[in-house]
Amino acid sequence: EPEVTQTPSHQVTQMGQEVILRCVPISNHLYFYWYRQILGQKVEFLVSFYNNEISEKSEIFDDQFSVERPDGSNFTLKIRSTKLEDSAMYFCASSGQGHSPLHFGNGTRLTVT
Amino acid sequence: SQQGEEDPQALSIQEGENATMNCSYKTSINNLQWYRQNSGRGLVHLILIRSNEREKHSGRLRVTLDTSKKSSSLLITASRAADTASYFCATDAGTSYGKLTFGQGTILTVHP
Numbered sequence: 001e002p003e004v005t006q007t008p009s010h011q012v013t014q015m016g017q018e019v020i021l022r023c024v025p026i027s028n029h030l031y032f033y034w035y036r037q038i039l040g041q042k043v044e045f046l047v048s049f050y051n052n053e054i055s056e057k058s059e060i061f062d063d064q065f066s067v068e069r070p071d072g073s074n075f076t077l078k079i080r081s082t083k084l085e086d087s088a089m090y091f092c093a094s095s096g097q098g099h100s101p102l103h104f105g106n107g108t109r110l111t112v113t
Numbered sequence: 114s115q116q117g118e119e120d121p122q123a124l125s126i127q128e129g130e131n132a133t134m135n136c137s138y139k140t141s142i143n144n145l146q147w148y149r150q151n152s153g154r155g156l157v158h159l160i161l162i163r164s165n166e167r168e169k170h171s172g173r174l175r176v177t178l179d180t181s182k183k184s185s186s187l188l189i190t191a192s193r194a195a196d197t198a199s200y201f202c203a204t205d206a207g208t209s210y211g212k213l214t215f216g217q218g219t220i221l222t223v224h225p
Contacts, residue, residue: 004155033211043156043201043215056209091155098210099143104155 002026006092006105013082013112021077021108023092032075033093033102034067036060043091049075082112119202119216127224132189134219136202137182143205145178146213147187150199159187159200194225 005024013019025032034046048055049067057065066078075094079086089109093102119136126132136145144163148156162169162178162185169176175188189196199220203213 031210035213042217043203043213045212045214048209048211050210056207056212093156093211095211099205100210101146101158101161102156102211102213103158104148106155 002103004092004094004103004105006090006108008108009106010109011111013110015084015112016081019079019082019110021079021090021092021110023075023077023105024073025075025092025094026096026103027073029094029096029103031055031095031098032067032069033095034077035091035093035104036088037091037107038088046077046090079110082110084112086110087112119200119219121219122217123220123222125222125224126192128192128194130192130223132192132196132221132223134187134200134202134221136185136187136216138185138202138204138206138214139183140204140206142180143207145176145185146203146205147174147176147185148201148203148215150201150218152198156201189221192221192223194223197221197223 007022032049037043047057047061064080068076089107091104091107093104095102146161147159150156160171160176162176173190178185199218201218203215
């Protein structure tokens with residue numbers, strides 16, 4: 001069964017550094033998402049992406065965050081200047097249609113020191 | 114409470130027993146989805162129930178939705194040790210696709 005893959009599985013970075021989290025969504029999906037889960041807290045929506053543009057973003061997704069689909073297969077989340085509070089598990093997801101189930105990757109655990 | 118709140122927060126049962134988890138939400142929804150998460154892993158979609166549906170089955174899973182009470186339940190019948198995981202409800206309430214609001218989750222432990 002096709003799946004969403006994320007790399008790396010764990011990223012450690014220093015405060016103020018830029019990080020890029022990478023995702024390969026399911027190939028025939030059209031909608032792409034990033035969610036995050038701070039340890040012990042709820043899974044939170046960050047951003048949705050469709051037709052090469054952001055469809056919606058949450059309050060968390062400020063100017064430090066950006067997303068890109070640089071080619072036909074990858075979907076990336078960039079954090080320009082990481083803060084300690086950015087430490088979390090970041091999940092990429094994709095779906096084939098609107099209002100349909102999301103397929104999640106296994107996540108990237110980001111640790112900011 | 115916030116959109117998508119589950120109870121109980123933790124549930125411990127013996128293999129073979131049924132497990133019931135509940136979810137309440139605040140706003141009108143397009144659909145409600147249940148996901149499972151094994152420790153340190155991603156979320157796996159279990160079942161989606163649309164706002165005009167009242168009950169849905171998938172294998173050993175049964176989901177109900179009561180839009181008048183803004184609540185849903187997930188029943189896992191004949192539980193197995195492999196069902197041990199966290200279970201989350203997530204509501205799709207807006208016009209934007211895929212913007213789900215997750216609850217805090219129920220940690221289910223099934224003892225062999």
